[in-house]
Amino acid sequence: MLNSEYDLGTVVNRNQFTETVELKECELVGRSLVARRPISCGDPVLVETPLLQYYLEPNCRSSLSPFYSKKLWKHIKDIVNSEDPSIEQHTELQQQHPSPAHSDNDSDYDSDYDNDSDDDDSDEEPATPTSSFIPGVPAAMLAYLQIDPPPAAPVTQSRHFKRAEPTFFDFFYHPALDMDHDTVRLIYQASKRVVSELAVYHHVDPEELCRFVLKIYGNAHTVALDRKANARSKVTLTHSKKHHRRQTVYAHRRHQDDEQGGSWASSPSGPRPSIALMLWGSKFAHACSPNLLLQYDPPSNTMMFVATRDIAQGTVLTFSYLPEDESLGGLVCGTTQGRRAKLQQFKFFDCACDRCQARDLCRGDAPCPDCGNSTWYQGSTRTWTCDACHATDAPLFVRPETTKGEAHVERMVTALATKVRTDPSVVHMMETYLNNLIQQHDDIPAIPHHHWTYGYIQGLLAIYHLDLFPRTFGKGLASQLGLTETGLNEARWYLLDFLHEQLWASNPVPVFFAAWHVLDPLMAVVMEGTEEKQYLIPVKKAKPDHTSDDDSDDSDDDAPPVMLDPLVIALPDAWASPVCAIVEIVASQWIPVIKQIFAAKESVVVDDMVQRIERWHQRVEKAKALV
Ligand SMILES: C[S@@+](CC[C@H](N)C(=O)[O-])C[C@H]1O[C@@H](n2cnc3c(N)ncnc32)[C@H](O)[C@@H]1O
Numbered sequence: 001m002l003n004s005e006y007d008l009g010t011v012v013n014r015n016q017f018t019e020t021v022e023l024k025e026c027e028l029v030g031r032s033l034v035a036r037r038p039i040s041c042g043d044p045v046l047v048e049t050p051l052l053q054y055y056l057e058p059n060c061r062s063s064l065s066p067f068y069s070k071k072l073w074k075h076i077k078d079i080v081n082s083e084d085p086s087i088e089q090h091t092e093l094q095q096q097h098p099s100p101a102h103s104d105n106d107s108d109y110d111s112d113y114d115n116d117s118d119d120d121d122s123d124e125e126p127a128t129p130t131s132s133f134i135p136g137v138p139a140a141m142l143a144y145l146q147i148d149p150p151p152a153a154p155v156t157q158s159r160h161f162k163r164a165e166p167t168f169f170d171f172f173y174h175p176a177l178d179m180d181h182d183t184v185r186l187i188y189q190a191s192k193r194v195v196s197e198l199a200v201y202h203h204v205d206p207e208e209l210c211r212f213v214l215k216i217y218g219n220a221h222t223v224a225l226d227r228k229a230n231a232r233s234k235v236t237l238t239h240s241k242k243h244h245r246r247q248t249v250y251a252h253r254r255h256q257d258d259e260q261g262g263s264w265a266s267s268p269s270g271p272r273p274s275i276a277l278m279l280w281g282s283k284f285a286h287a288c289s290p291n292l293l294l295q296y297d298p299p300s301n302t303m304m305f306v307a308t309r310d311i312a313q314g315t316v317l318t319f320s321y322l323p324e325d326e327s328l329g330g331l332v333c334g335t336t337q338g339r340r341a342k343l344q345q346f347k348f349f350d351c352a353c354d355r356c357q358a359r360d361l362c363r364g365d366a367p368c369p370d371c372g373n374s375t376w377y378q379g380s381t382r383t384w385t386c387d388a389c390h391a392t393d394a395p396l397f398v399r400p401e402t403t404k405g406e407a408h409v410e411r412m413v414t415a416l417a418t419k420v421r422t423d424p425s426v427v428h429m430m431e432t433y434l435n436n437l438i439q440q441h442d443d444i445p446a447i448p449h450h451h452w453t454y455g456y457i458q459g460l461l462a463i464y465h466l467d468l469f470p471r472t473f474g475k476g477l478a479s480q481l482g483l484t485e486t487g488l489n490e491a492r493w494y495l496l497d498f499l500h501e502q503l504w505a506s507n508p509v510p511v512f513f514a515a516w517h518v519l520d521p522l523m524a525v526v527m528e529g530t531e532e533k534q535y536l537i538p539v540k541k542a543k544p545d546h547t548s549d550d551d552s553d554d555s556d557d558d559a560p561p562v563m564l565d566p567l568v569i570a571l572p573d574a575w576a577s578p579v580c581a582i583v584e585i586v587a588s589q590w591i592p593v594i595k596q597i598f599a600a601k602e603s604v605v606v607d608d609m610v611q612r613i614e615r616w617h618q619r620v621e622k623a624k625a626l627v
Contacts, residue, residue: 007168007279008280009279010048010049010050010051010278010279010280011046011047011048011279011280012047012048012049012300012302013044013046013047016044016045017045017046017047017280019036019037020035020036020037020039020043020045021033021034021035021036021045021046021317022034022036023283026285026316028352029285029286029316029352029353030173030285031173031283032283032284032285032316032317033046033280033283033284033285033316033317034314034315034316034317035311035312035313035314035315035317036313037313038310038311038312038313039307039310039311040307040310041307041308041309041310041593041596041597042306042307042596042597042598042599042600043306043307043600044304044305044306044600044601045292045305045306045307045317046280046281046303046304046305047302047303047304047305048278048279048280048281048302048303049301049302049303050276050277050278050281050301050303051168051277051278051279052143052146052147052220052276052277053274053275053276053277053301054139054142054143054146054274054275055139055272055273055274055275056135056136056139056222056273056274056275057135057139057273058073058139058142065139065142065143066145066146067142067145067146067149067200068142072142072198072200073138073142075194075197075198076137076138076141076142076190076194076198077130077134077135077138079190079193079194079197080131080133080134080137080138080186080190081129081130081131081134083131083186083189083190083193084131084132084133084186085182085186086131086132086182087129087130087131131186133183133186133187136216136217136275137186137187137190137213139275140212140213140216140217140220140275141190141191141194141201141209141213143216143275144204144209144212144213145200145201147169147212148203148204148208150200150201150202150203151203168279169212169215171279172215172218172219172277172282173215173218173219174211174214174215174218174219175214175218175348177207177210177211177214179348181348182345183217183345183346183348184214184348187210187213187214187217188210191206191207191209191210191213192206192210194206194209195209214348215277216275216277217346217347217348218347218348219277219282220275220276220277220278220282221275221276221278221281221282221294221321222273222274222275222276223273223274223275223276223294223296223303224272224273224274224296276296276303278303281294281303281305284305284317284318284319285316285317285318285353286318286319286320286321286322286343286347286351286353287316287318287319287320287353287354287355288320288322288331288336288339288351288353288355288356289331289353289354289355289506289507290308290318290319290320290507291307291308291309291311291315291317291318291319292305292306292307292308292317292318292319293305293306293308293319293324293509293597294319294320295601295603297601304600304601305317305319306597306598306600306601307597308508308509308597309508318353320510321343321347322339322342322343324507324509324510324513325510325513325514326456326510326513326514326517328413328414328417329342330510331503331507331510332452332499332503332507332510332511332514333362333452333456333514334362334410334452335360335362335363335410335452336355336356336360336362336363337360338410339351339356340356355506359376359387360376361376361450361502361503362451362452362502362503363376363398363406363448363451363452364376364447364448364449364450364451364452364454365448365449365450366395366397366398366448367395368386368388368389368391368393368395369391369393369394369395369396370386370389370391370393371386371388371389371391373386373387373388373389375387375388384398395448397446397447397448397451406451406453409437409447409451409453410453412437413453413456413457416430416434416460417456417460420460424463424468425468425472427460427461427463427464427468428464428468428469428472430460431461431464434457434460434461435461437457438454438457438458449497450497450498450501450502452498454498455493455494455497455498455499455502456494456498458490458491458493458494458498459490459491459494459498459517459518461486461487461490462487462488462490462491462493462494462518462521462522463487463517463518463521464487465478465483465484465486465487465490466483466484466487466488466491466518466521466522466524466525467521467524469483470483470484482574484525484529484575485574485575485578487522487525488522488525488575488578488579489578491518491519491522491578491582492578492581492582494515494518495515495518495519495582495585495586496581496582496585499511499514499515500585500589504589504590508590508593508594508597509594509597511590512590512594512609515586515590516609519582519586519613522579522582523612523613523616526571526575526579526616526619526620527615527616527619529571529572529575530568530569530570530571530619530620530622530623531566531567531568531569531619532566532567532569533563533566533567534563534564534565534566534567535561535562535563535564536561536562536563536564537561538559538561538562568619568622568623568626569623569626570623570626570627571620571623571624571626571627573627576624576627579620580620580624583616583617583620586613586617587613587614587616587617590613591610591613591614594606594610595610
């Protein structure tokens with residue numbers, strides 16, 4: 001069994017792990033971990049310390065990236081940028097601004113490392129378009145120096161920096177170096193140039209560097225480190241006259257990071273991503289409806305894989321290599337084709353998971369142009385086959401030649417979502433446009449109601465009507481215009497028709513977090529609309545005659561009103577239908593599952609969300625009883 005054959009040094013729950021899983025060759029997903037026995041929802045399957053971990057974008061002198069220097073970072077970034085054929089203006093820009101990576105004065109790493117010049121802030125505001133492989137490839141290349149440091153490197157015995165054992169890396173899969181794949185080519189070419197152009201890499205075999213980066217791309221996973229915890233314990237920032245500016249720039253950058261993988265309400269103070277390579281965790285296969293959830297625990301620096309449903313013996317254990325939030329191309333938003341393209345580009349495989357092979361629920365159904373029946377799209381490609389009459393004549397919305405069809409709507413929603421994350425007030429300007437987009441017009445085909453873009457737009461509009469509009473223009477006006485009711489019905493569509501109906505059963509955790517952005521303002525509106533605040537005004541005591549002239553003891557006279565528990569009032573009639581439907585699903589179906597999944601590892605954030613939902617549920621029950 002595992003124990004005798006392989007190293008379990010990184011595994012925290014060794015007995016549980018070896019009793020629960022086995023490593024097997026599987027038909028569709030290759031070598032993978034499989035359930036040896038039935039597993040229950042909430043069971044921790046693996047708890048593991050990463051073999052190698054580093055920040056995706058290191059800070060100056062971070063003790064987790066001992067070879068980091070701004071100059072070296074910039075050199076590697078420039079090389080990767082210039083190797084990326086998708087950056088159109090590349091050649092032209094390179095001629096105008098020759099990259100420092102081409103210059104001869106390639107100073108040795110010691111001076112790079114020590115001379116973190118404050119004046120050289122050129123990398124803070126990139127003037128050129130950036131490759132989507134930045135910062136992933138430069139960060140992996142820097143991390144390689146932890147395994148194969150330059151001969152002249154000082155021996156570092158830092159608490160955080162341990163030289164990783166090279167032999168462990170034999171255990172990781174990587175695609176062939178000559179694979180016909182743009183990303184593999186980019187990494188191969190960049191590795192060759194880094195080794196030949198940068199002194200600190202001169203001792204390195206370029207193919208070995210390339211294999212390492214490909215192993216990281218193919219096997220490692222991004223985890224979100226808590227910035228506050230890191231700021232205290234792990235990262236030492238340089239102090240300089242530009243400290244404040246640097247902080248502002250990093251905050252801005254982090255905000256941009258969050259834009260790509262974060263939430264609608266993401267803030268610059270969100271978690272900071274790092275890359276973790278796990279000996280065993282990296283053996284789990286990917287699925288777009290996974291049966292495990294990966295949770296990172298910063299205090300113990302461990303990664304825990306917990307079952308998100310009951311799993312039968314012999315099932316391939318999976319977690320998601322894609323973001324589990326509602327960012328586009330993750331598990332909640334986007335199409336099968338979009339997820340597959342992302343996995344192919346960054347992980348080098350065509351996803352063969354059950355969800356990708358079934359029909360694509362996120363593309364919804366649409367009337368067949370031939371037989372008129374409402375029917376579903378097939379999942380794996382853009383081609384479409386009618387379930388009823390098997391015609392392959394695609395409805396207007398999905399025809400590639402339709403300029404205002406699916407591709408157009410996806411592009412618009414993607415662009416809008418990116419803007420909204422930076423500035424939610426953008427929805428103010430976009431409300432009419434969004435409403436137009438989801439309604440049928442002569443020249444614009446209707447978005448099928450179960451297409452992910454339709455659900456997503458309903459979610460944006462719900463946030464606008466329940467939160468942004470009242471905050472900007474006043475609750476009175478919002479209520480006079482009937483916007484609360486509109487928002488509640490949009491929320492019902494987003495939460496129930498989109499998230500619950502299409503995704504909840506297979507992806508409970510991402511759905512729960514995606515739902516929160518709408519649930520949060522919705523619950524606030526309902527709580528406020530079903531209560532009347534009550535105050536106790538202290539009664540002035542009648543004072544005895546003989547003290548009436550004495551004002552030394554009249555402190556009670558000024559006692560402020562005491563706020564009492566609010567008086568619960570009936571749920572407004574117009575709200576009852578959407579609110580009752582939502583609370584019924586969320587409180588009775590979602591919460592028990594979420595509690596089970598998070599039972600093994602306490603999450604303050606999830607506990608807080610659950611408690612708020614439970615209080616809201618109780619309130620709705622009381623308010624309903626008063627109708
Ligand atoms: C992180 S590794 C998983 C472990 C790997 N099979 C090994 O032997 O080390 C990722 C690789 O596993 C395979 N794989 C994982 N999930 C898959 C999926 N859903 N569909 C197809 N292949 C998958 C692909 O070859 C992918 O490149």
